Amino acid sequence: MENQFFVDSESLSPKALEKKHQLETDPTSRTNHMEYMEGQEQIHSDIFEKVMTEVKNYDPSKYTGLDVERALKKETIGIEELKAFLSPSAEPFLEKMAERARLETQKHFGNTVYLFTPLYIANYCENYCVYCGFNCYNHIRRMKLSMEQVEHEMKVIADSGMEEILILTGESKGMSDVKYIGEACKLARKYFRMVGIEIYPVNVEDYRYLHECGVDYVTVFQETYDSDKYETLHLAGHKRVFPYRFDAQERALMGGMRGVAGSALLGLSDFRKDALASALHMYFLQRKYPHAEISLSCPRLRPIINNGKINPQDVGERQLCQILCAYRMFLPFAGITVSSRESKSFRDGIVKICATKISAGVSTGIGDHESKYTGKEGDAEGDEQFEINDSRSFSQMYEDMSGEGLQPVLNDYLYV
């Protein structure tokens, strides 16, 4: 059964409700999601076509167990092998895939696991993405931290021992513009060794500016690579433009960033096709920009405030494990991040197979690190983007990872 995404809030004005319903029910009321909006830079990349063509021609049901066995025997895993590993026929081979994935991970990363934490600094959003807690029609407590508040949050996090931070915002250029994010990143450089961002896609010059502010890693989620489905989920706002979002990582690299990450949000569409597209997107980027450090995530749909029923559909933990093993065999050198959307038991297990980075001490709300880390009541706090599953603190995670025989690494990066 499909997720029921549409939820009306009593606090919306009749006019806003009318507009919302029109967007939801009348496709002609929506803009063309393939057309760039004003101010959005076009870089005319060839990667979009390459990924889309492969995905269009991918029929997971055509692959057999024999294809998977053959793929497992090959020394170099190419696109065809990846497709076999992502197919339903590969499910009985999960243990064998995990064994090989583990070997590949060890070759490239040894027994290390990287720890980081996200910091949400604003949750204003101009988009209507039906599955997201921050969407502009969802009635939540909105907040944007002042620079003093940002610094306070950073101090609290840095005091816990964390050295890598990922700064996030909702997607509102009006409320949290590039300058605001840049200032927050400059502050982050004071407290952390490594700074990444997960914000709305911007143009090359803006990425260049953010890089100068101390950022070297950019994460953008395409949500789904199924363009038709994308259109039905991102009903309004600049995020509606599918190709502009697709090219975000490439613009970031053109702007001087060292590394990029991406993925689909699994559960929105055909997860096998979305997983293929996610891997190929990063694969073609690294082929074109060989110096780029690439990384894959694997978020699955989670419940949000005012809609607790949202779930990852047919992407169970076994399927997620299958996807991650396939990623690892296809891209042995890529980082793989598993977020706190997943359970403690899943994360403890998957770091031993193929994940290389996990978050700890996570809050997806705004300005609530002090209350979460110290128990001290904070001032006003902004609501969360989604419900997390694994709420372990940094020190607990450090201890648990060490207990699993892994070496937690807090920083392996220099800004040069």
Add this chain to the structure above:
Amino acid sequence: MNENNVKEDKLVIGGHEFHSRFILGSGKYSLSLIEAAVNYAGAEIITCAVRRANTKEQENILDFIPKGVTLLPNTSGARNADEAVRIARLARELGCGNFVKIEIMRDTKYLLPDNSETVKATEILAKEGFVVMPYMYPDLNTARDLVNAGAASVMPLASPIGSNKGLATRDFIQILIDEIDLPIIVDAGIGRPSQACEAMEMGAAAVMSNTALATAGDLPMMASAFKQAVEAGRKAYLSGLGRVLTRGASPSDTLTGFLHD
């Protein structure tokens, strides 16, 4: 060459003498195992990424490196000569000494070194007084350029980092050993003690390994195995390997037996 000569056999890099010819990597396993690895491997040089040492007090890798071991900071993460130079200078500021292993990669998939940028960085850092040990793809022309640039050793790769594939570039490393007067230290791709032994038999001055130990079931025991393999290979090299008959036995009737004067 007798056993006493073997004891006198020293590895000299930039005027510094070492008895051990096994260089240990440190980045891929638990910090708590570093000391045991050093001891069991008998290593006198240990490498460490400057970017890993760029950390706060939580668990700085530098704190786990035993005293008396020479630290060889590497410039991993550098994408060009300029970045490598900056990282090397930072290493010196951090108190890591004068040794530096240059690693310049502009490819995140295979992590193959960029030879031309490596020559540039070597020249700059050697002039600044660093003992420069460049990691490189085994190419004779580049090796000669590195010598001229002031390198203290040359570190050709055996096969891609982490691959544990052994001496895939064997013939080219042999050329470097035969033609270059600096110590040739085989780095990257050595997955087994037997491969380390083979490199030493060929005349390599030392061998470096990280992943092979990190991925072993018992790290200290593997460290010990590498120590013995490297020593065995060195002894075999010093003793002069016996001839290898390429085809059949030695003919009793020689081809030139008809020559009388």
